[in-house]
């Protein structure tokens with residue numbers, strides 16, 4: 121069994137994994153429009169931010185003055201990503217050490233190195249593919265060498281449209297540096313090809329060894345149980361928020377449903393503080409309430425998964441859990457078969 125309950129020891133305390141970092145869009149829209157979930161949900165004191173967005177916004181000066189923990193009034197765990205994806209998509213250069221300094225100076229607990237993401241349309245046969253991988257590897261080692269804050273964890277960001285390339289990258293980095301963990305990108309595109317997703321995560325988990333494994337950009341209600349089963353320690357996602365905007369409600373222990381599909385229903389199927397204190401119509405009409413409820417559902421899910429791991433009944437729980445989602449159920453069945461080869 122690869123699924124594990126672990127700990128992340130930081131200067132702000134010890135946090136149990138698997139853990140979700142909800143994406144906060146501070147910097148991209150000034151202070152961002154995320155609800156202050158960390159003030160409502162005691163077990164969700166985690167946040168994922170983007171160093172590139174912060175660096176180019178007025179919030180940067182305020183964060184330099186106060187530090188992330190004081191600014192957001194969150195005594196929890198911050199993860200600051202580099203912004204590599206934006207630089208690749210919008211085609212501009214970012215300096216890896218400048219990004220590292222932003223991550224250090226605003227006081228994040230975890231930082232990932234500047235990556236040059238491989239996009240789904242990139243072919244492994246193109247010269248650029250090798251060039252991007254080489255650059256990401258150089259950036260990672262460069263950041264590790266130049267890291268000044270001892271208490272900040274540094275995860276090497278890795279990419280690759282090909283499992284072998286990914287594994288070679290991990291081995292190369294492991295030989296040359298002692299990273300606190302690895303953060304894999306580019307898996308969002310593999311969401312529609314579950315076999316490929318399962319194969320990739322399983323292979324990466326094995327090569328990363330005991331180190332922390334983070335998956336970028338995947339953290340919806342049904343993918344979290346699957347990734348946890350595959351041994352992933354942390355994930356980040358903005359889907360709770362976009363789901364709120366699209367009026368998508370996470371169903372506890374099921375998946376998600378559009379409000380408009382809940383015909384003839386007037387009672388919410390959840391007892392979280394949001395759904396207990398507000399009416400069906402109030403939740404349906406307020407994006408922030410849906411987002412908050414969605415995070416409560418994920419909090420419950422993570423706890424349920426941890427209990428399953430600790431009590432040794434994760435598999436029976438997942439069998440039941442995926443009943444309503446045939447696609448993920450197939451991925452889970454496939455993962456279960458593949459897992460035997462990894463035992």
Ligand SMILES: [Zn+2]
Nearest residue numbers: 390392395413
């Ligand atoms: Zn609820």
